[in-house]
Amino acid sequence: MALNVEKYDVGVENKLELIRSATESNADEAIEALKAGKVIAVPTDTLYGFACDACSSEAVNRIYDIKGRKHTSPLAICVGDVSDIEHFAVTDHLPHGLLDSLLPGPVTIVLGRGESSILEKSLNPGLDSIGVRVPDSDFIRIIARGSGSALALTSANLSGQPSSVSIKDFENLWEHCAYVYEGGVLPAGRAGSTVVDLTKPGKYRILRPGSAKEETVAILENYSLLEEVLSG
Numbered sequence: 001m002a003l004n005v006e007k008y009d010v011g012v013e014n015k016l017e018l019i020r021s022a023t024e025s026n027a028d029e030a031i032e033a034l035k036a037g038k039v040i041a042v043p044t045d046t047l048y049g050f051a052c053d054a055c056s057s058e059a060v061n062r063i064y065d066i067k068g069r070k071h072t073s074p075l076a077i078c079v080g081d082v083s084d085i086e087h088f089a090v091t092d093h094l095p096h097g098l099l100d101s102l103l104p105g106p107v108t109i110v111l112g113r114g115e116s117s118i119l120e121k122s123l124n125p126g127l128d129s130i131g132v133r134v135p136d137s138d139f140i141r142i143i144a145r146g147s148g149s150a151l152a153l154t155s156a157n158l159s160g161q162p163s164s165v166s167i168k169d170f171e172n173l174w175e176h177c178a179y180v181y182e183g184g185v186l187p188a189g190r191a192g193s194t195v196v197d198l199t200k201p202g203k204y205r206i207l208r209p210g211s212a213k214e215e216t217v218a219i220l221e222n223y224s225l226l227e228e229v230l231s232g
Contacts, residue, residue, distance in 0.1 A: 015174050019167065022139040022181040030139075031146040033178040039063055041156050041167065041174070042143070043183030044078075044135040046106045046193050046211055048164040050177070051078065051140065054152040057122040063152060066176045069159040074124040076108050076131035078153040080145035088150055089130050090114040093201040095223045102219055104136040106188060106212045110197040123152065129199055139181065155192065163190045196220070203228040 020026045022043050033040050037059040039052045050066060052059035054077045064071055077088060082099050085091055089111035091099065102109065108131045113119060119130065133153060135141065144151050155163045156170045164170045165186045174180050194210030204220045205228040206213060217227075 015171075018174050018177060018180045020179050020181050022183040024139070024142055026179075026181065027139065027142045027146060030143045030179060030181065034059075034143065034147045034149075034151065036178075037062075038178035039066060039176065041170070041177045041180040042140050043137060043181065043186060044133075044140055044153075044193075045104075045137045045186075046135070046188045047186060047190065048156040048167060048170065048183075049140075049153045050156050051143075051151045051153050053147060054123055054150040055118075055120045057120060060123055060152050062176075063154060066173060067154065067157070067159045069154070073159070074127055074131065075152045075154050076133055077119070077123075077150040078133045078135065078140060078144050079150050080134070080141045082134055084144075084150075085109075085111070085132050085134070088113070088117050088119050089132055090117075090199075094198060095225075098198075098219070098223045098225075101223070102216065103134040104141070105134075106136065106193045106210065107216055108133050108193045108195040108208075108210075110195065110199060110207065112199050119150065129197075131195065133193060135193075137183075139183065163192060165190060197228070198225075200228060202226060205230075 034053050037056045039062050050063050082103050110131050113130050157164050188211050191211040194212045194216045195208035197205040204225045
């Protein structure tokens with residue numbers, strides 16, 4: 001399926017040249033790659049992910065091609081700080097302090113995009129909601145801040161295949177990335193982030209249990225949110 005995917009280098013030695021340490025000293029290089037519409041691989045607080053500029057339709061399409069993912073499967077975005085979320089999604093219906101209690105952390109918050117969102121319409125077309133992450137991981141937050149945009153973020157693996165907790169897990173896909181940032185073996189396991197829908201005032205719905213369901217639910221209920229029960 002991914003016949004037109006950009007490849008950067010081939011061969012063992014050249015593949016190893018794509019690898020950088022996920023440290024602040026390499027952040028500027030990552031930011032420049034993102035601004036140039038490239039895809040990079042980065043560690044988060046849960047899994048390794050593919051990231052690109054969420055406002056570059058070309059880069060977003062490249063991520064779909066790399067993963068062999070259907071365009072009907074939405075991508076989440078990642079921002080550097082909780083205070084950035086309001087630029088991309090509707091937050092004014094949420095209890096004060098809730099987002100700061102949940103994030104940074106291994107949680108994806110699904111919110112309405114709203115008319116004031118600065119996200120490109122080409123990202124997840126037809127959907128009026130967006131999943132937002134602020135990982136508890138310094139490197140990706142630094143590059144998200146430096147990019148001046150939101151990052152489109154998805155797990156670094158072929159669609160339907162196991163998620164990656166080390167860069168070796170997706171070695172077959174390195175050649176499609178401008179850089180692969182090494183952050184060691186991630187300890188959270190392969191469950192990924194907990195995904196919670198907070199689009200409705202006073203309600204929450206867990207869309208994926210992920211790695212932090214119990215902690216997430218405890219925080220939500222501490223803010224007096226009620227679990228949404230779907231009828232039928």
